[in-house]
Amino acid sequence: MTDFNVNLRQVKNVSIIDLRGYLDAHTAPELENIFNKLLEQKKFRVVVNFNDLNYISSAGLGVFMAYIEIMRQNNGDIKFTNLKENVYNIFDLLGFPLLYEFYKDEQEAINKFITQENS
Amino acid sequence: MNEINKKFEKHLTVKSTTENLIKVREFARTAAEECLFHEEDVEKIVLAVDEACTNIIKHAYNYSPEGIIDISIFVDNNKFVISIVDNGESFNPNIVPEPDIREFYKQKKVGGLGMYLMKKLMDEVKYSTVSDNKNQVMLIKYLYR
Numbered sequence: 001m002t003d004f005n006v007n008l009r010q011v012k013n014v015s016i017i018d019l020r021g022y023l024d025a026h027t028a029p030e031l032e033n034i035f036n037k038l039l040e041q042k043k044f045r046v047v048v049n050f051n052d053l054n055y056i057s058s059a060g061l062g063v064f065m066a067y068i069e070i071m072r073q074n075n076g077d078i079k080f081t082n083l084k085e086n087v088y089n090i091f092d093l094l095g096f097p098l099l100y101e102f103y104k105d106e107q108e109a110i111n112k113f114i115t116q117e118n119s
Numbered sequence: 120m121n122e123i124n125k126k127f128e129k130h131l132t133v134k135s136t137t138e139n140l141i142k143v144r145e146f147a148r149t150a151a152e153e154c155l156f157h158e159e160d161v162e163k164i165v166l167a168v169d170e171a172c173t174n175i176i177k178h179a180y181n182y183s184p185e186g187i188i189d190i191s192i193f194v195d196n197n198k199f200v201i202s203i204v205d206n207g208e209s210f211n212p213n214i215v216p217e218p219d220i221r222e223f224y225k226q227k228k229v230g231g232l233g234m235y236l237m238k239k240l241m242d243e244v245k246y247s248t249v250s251d252n253k254n255q256v257m258l259i260k261y262l263y264r
Contacts, residue, residue: 003141025173026137057169058232086162093239094232 006030008037014045014110020052023060031060035067044076047109051082056090068100077101079109127154128193135176135186135205143172143190147201150192154199154262163240164201167258170233170240171203179207179254194262198242201258209254212246 004027005020015038023031038046048064068078081103083091091097103109131146133139147168151161172188180186189204215231237244243259 022141024137024140024169025176026140055166057166057173058236059173061232086159090166090236093236 004030006034008034011047011110012114014047014113015043016106016110017046017048018052019048019050022055023053024055024057025059028059028063031063032066035063039067039070042074044071044074045113046071046076046078047106047113048078048080049082049106050080050084050087053087054084056087058094061091061094061096064100077113079103079112081106081109128191130192131190133172133188133190134184135180135182135188135207136184137173137176139188140169140172143188144169146190147192150201151199151260154194156199156260156263160260164199164258164260167237167240167244168201168203170237171201171256171258174233175203175205175207175254178210179205181208183207197262197264199260199262202255203258204249204253204255206251206253209248209252 003021004023007018007020009016009018017031017034019031021027035046038044064078064080071078079101080091082105083102088102091100091102096102101109101112103112127150129146129150131143133142144165147165148161151164156164168190172190175186175188176182186205186207189202191202191204193200193202212234215234234244237258241258242261243257245257245259247255247257249255
């Protein structure tokens, strides 16, 4: 039993991935499955809500790195929201904030997609 | 505290499966807490140990679940030392380049992140070959004085 859960929901034309628990080399494949599903459905606008995620290792970070480019090539993105400080610090150590968008809450990220769409 | 620390020594042996990463993290956390590290440093130690074991599972044992990972944690000379030994494929840490996040992003290259994180999280990281051609990585965090 691993304490990890990933849930997918839709808000307008943005896909929201909710993460809970511990994202490591053991649980990262579950997240990959979700991204593969999104690609199959041609859903490229993704917000990942980290509100209930307590832990991330490089195996988890690698999943986002593997998929963000293809999302962007299709006019989408992966945006990151609601990170706990300890989890954000790991992204920060690796320089992710230079390349990826982080928001305090989910709605901000969704709004960003909507603004980009209208511009 | 120093007297206690001289005797501080713990061991854990696990098979090389990602399922065991939870066990490894709990083991590292308990030891770090017993040595009175603050939560922020406890989390760094736990992540570094996870990264080291993940690398061993992936690269040294190539995901074979039958490999052995031997972890010892001890205190030596005001240093909190985690020794992780495996007898899988050896590698030369010097040929793994420091990751450039922009290049990674372009090329979707993920390898090397774990090694880079370990260096950032710990005070010292040392790779060596020990008896019977086993690989050892030592993760070191200085104790508070």
